[in-house]
Amino acid sequence: MISVRHWDDTAKVCRTTGTDHLPATAADVRPGDVWWVDLSAPTHEEEDAVLGRFFPVHALTREDVTRQRVSDDKGTHLPKVEEFPDYLFVVANPLPPGLAEALVANAARDPEPLPRPRTSRRPQLSAVLNKQVLVTHHYEPLACVATAMGYLDRHTQTVARGPDFVFHHVLDAMVDEYSPVVERIAARLDSLETKIFRDPSPRLLARLLRLKRIVTGMRKTLILEREVLSRLVRGEFTLVDDREVVYYRNVYDHLVRYTELIEAAREMVSDLMETHLSAVSARLNHVMKVLTLISTIGMVCAVIAGVYGMNFEHMPELKWEYGYPMALGMMAAASTAVVLVARWKKWI
Structure with a gap:
């Protein structure tokens, strides 16, 4: 499915249109206009229409964008940012769909079970942008994209600031998804810490191992995404305007804080596993x-x-x-x- 947002600089209005209103190529976009084309679970024909004809990209970029569909066994691409002569290419890994909602819902319903996300594979969000066009691509529905679209639908004038500002909203929504997950993991670890001293059991150890897998995966992704954002805020790329760098820096600050919290959670998980083994040994003695x-x-x-x-x-x-x-x-x-x-x- 393709969703299109078009800022018409002449009429000073933002419209939601279809692909039939797209210019022939990105080079034909009128001065002052801004286009955001979102491809959600696109077909090969839709990818070819946008990334082949409207916004032609390098073959390596096309390979990275379509990695999940072409080579499903290879998994998603890790976060990165690359600059090409006429566009900027960014890959990010949002949280697996349903992980945040499941953790928060189970916290209110039953603090014991640690739910599994609907998919164990991390989603991939790919973005290609120049001065007037932003193209986002993903094979699964992403809450961060929906949140950014909802914000821009309520504040249509912000689209006029350009694709770099629009993409900042997508990244900001993606980073904010970590907040409830990090808080839930911290609360879960505090609860497990009490139970380990009271009644260490194989069931508690299994929960710790599942938490460790989640925390380790999040830490790996956050570190790579932190590197991507650090390059965006350093002013390396001409396609990110100087006035928008401050907004990317705000997202970077949030990401650094969540990275530190996840790092602390990883150390706590390791400490709790050692504590569990010590408690079991003490009980055996x-x-x-x-x-x-x-x-x-x-x-x-x-x-x-x-x-x-x-x-x-x-x-x-x-x-x-x-x-x-x-x-x-x-x-x-x-x-x-x-x-x-x-x-x-x-x-x-």
């Missing part, structure tokens, strides 16, 4: 102490029983009226002595 104490008591009682179970003819206690109670009393006294010694040594 306690169990072994109890079993050793029981074995020691049994051994003492076995010695007494063994003495009086010997088949010797001259054993006065065997025919004594109180011999049996005496043997039981000796066993009880010896067992009590073992327990008292263990407590005195603080072994139990």
